[in-house]
Amino acid sequence: xxxxxxxxxxxxxxxxxxxxxxxxxxxxxxxxxxxxxxxxxxxxxxxxxxxxxxxxxxxxxxxxxxxxxxxxxxxxxxxxxxxxxxxxxxxxxxxxxxxxxxxxxxxxxxxxxxxx
Numbered sequence: 001x002x003x004x005x006x007x008x009x010x011x012x013x014x015x016x017x018x019x020x021x022x023x024x025x026x027x028x029x030x031x032x033x034x035x036x037x038x039x040x041x042x043x044x045x046x047x048x049x050x051x052x053x054x055x056x057x058x059x060x061x062x063x064x065x066x067x068x069x070x071x072x073x074x075x076x077x078x079x080x081x082x083x084x085x086x087x088x089x090x091x092x093x094x095x096x097x098x099x100x101x102x103x104x105x106x107x108x109x110x111x112x113x114x115x116x
Contacts (some may be wrong), residue, residue, distance in 0.1 A: 010035060010045070014053040023059045024074070032075040032110070034061030037106065038086050046106055054103035063106040 011030065018026060027033050037043040037060060050058060061074025071079040079085050088106075 007063045010049060012053050012058075015053040018059075020049050020059050020063065024061070027061075034059055035106075036061045036073045036075060037088070040086070043088060043106075047098070053096070057105045061102050063102055065102045071107050 009032070011032070013023075013026065024034055035042070035046055035058070037046050045059065046060075050056075060078060062071055062079060064071045066072065069082070079087060081087055081089065
């Protein structure tokens, strides 16, 4: 068995508001991508970063911009909530109140994903 070590660095950018697209472009220009909390450990870490920052919400690398109701992570993998994939949506699945919500943010103190 071969194990591959992946170095992950998180950078909090909270000194200016950005749209989802702007945040995504900024991360790519820095050689990275928006955070993808796919496990409780990653979600908990992001929440700690949020508590230490000046922001109440962070964009995460999850959206359904290309196809409605097909949520894709920044790395191209699909969030298959129907098969029980990890997520922190309030009902375990996307629940759009408005039809214009395509991007996802993590909101401090709510401990969940919120479509925007």
